[in-house]
Amino acid sequence: MSKLLVTGGAGYIGSHTVRALLAAEHEVVVLDNLKAGHREAVPTGVPLIEADLLDEAAVRAAIEAHRPDAVVHFAALIEVGESMKDPARYYRNNTAGSLNLLTALKDFGSIPIVFSSTAAVYGEPDVVPIPEDAAKRPTSVYGETKLWTEHMLKAFDAAYGLPHVNLRYFNVCGADESGAIGEDHPNKTHLIELALLTALGQREKMMIFGEDYPTPDGTCIRDYIHVTDLADAHVLAVASLLDGSPSTAYNVGIGHGFSVKEVLDAVDRVVGTPLKREVAPRRPGDPARLVADSSRIKAELGWHPRHTDLVGIVESAWKWHSGHPHGFEG
Structure with a gap:
């Protein structure tokens, strides 16, 4: 030890x-x-x-x-x-x-x-x-x-x-399977956290910054x-x-990405209610696609992600946020 x-x-x-x-x-x-x-x-x-x-x-x-x-x-x-x-x-x-x-x-x-x-x-x-x-x-x-x-x-x-x-x-993203700890930043900027707080009624709507990117659904793709x-x-x-x-x-990273719309669709499925969405212009400096090549850590350290299903990832985060709607202070 x-x-x-x-x-x-x-x-x-x-x-x-x-x-x-x-x-x-x-x-x-x-x-x-x-x-x-x-x-x-x-x-x-x-x-x-x-x-x-x-x-x-x-x-x-x-x-x-x-x-x-x-x-x-x-x-x-x-x-x-x-x-x-x-x-x-x-x-x-x-x-x-x-x-x-x-x-x-x-x-x-x-x-x-x-x-x-x-x-x-x-x-x-x-x-x-x-x-x-x-x-x-x-x-x-x-x-x-x-x-x-x-x-x-x-x-x-x-x-x-x-x-x-x-x-x-x-x-x-995500949270411990126990639901006892999770994401609770002073400034909320992460997509899944923002979406789940919107589902809890703490935000009015979800903003989609750009839907004209060169991706299948027009929104940014990220590796979660x-x-x-x-x-x-x-x-x-x-x-x-x-x-x-x-x-x-x-x-x-897991080596493949999900779009903003795919993430919001997964949140809708997990919470059972569609979130209100609004499309806004692109934010400066947001690349269309960011995905990791994680082959080195897999080959050298034997690391492999166990959580690659988007709905499962969102479910783990929802378990934390729904049980602690105001974070640790709640």
């Missing part, structure tokens, strides 16, 4: 990954500033350090106190639109905060790290499905902050021998990866680093 420090472990993806790591018999410590995460999402008995990565002394104290064998790094601001309006906040939090963490990991013996990256590092892709060696041209400040952290990790590995795995997620499958990928990435595997990057 290894001891792991999980930054952002009280958040959506982090809390699901904490449970997967515990199921794999790891000892887990969570570090989270709780500005977007939730104390209630951390399992009973798991130590929670309430601290911010921008507090360099607190980060170093946590690592010195717990001496983790590896770190899983989720803590970040994640809203694309907000990052364009307040880039200083995103560079400070995501980039400077990560630098504080990496510096501490280097100083305590180059502790291996799994980094929560994003498909946003690719920007507008030249080829779909997108392989890991595709050009990195992020179109948002959020994507840039994640790519800068990847650059820092590469430099730290070359200079200090800091082993790492970058996991580039596509559209994360269930959060528990993503958590499994983190468990495998941790194991590979602890076994001494070299640093690398993996895409994590």
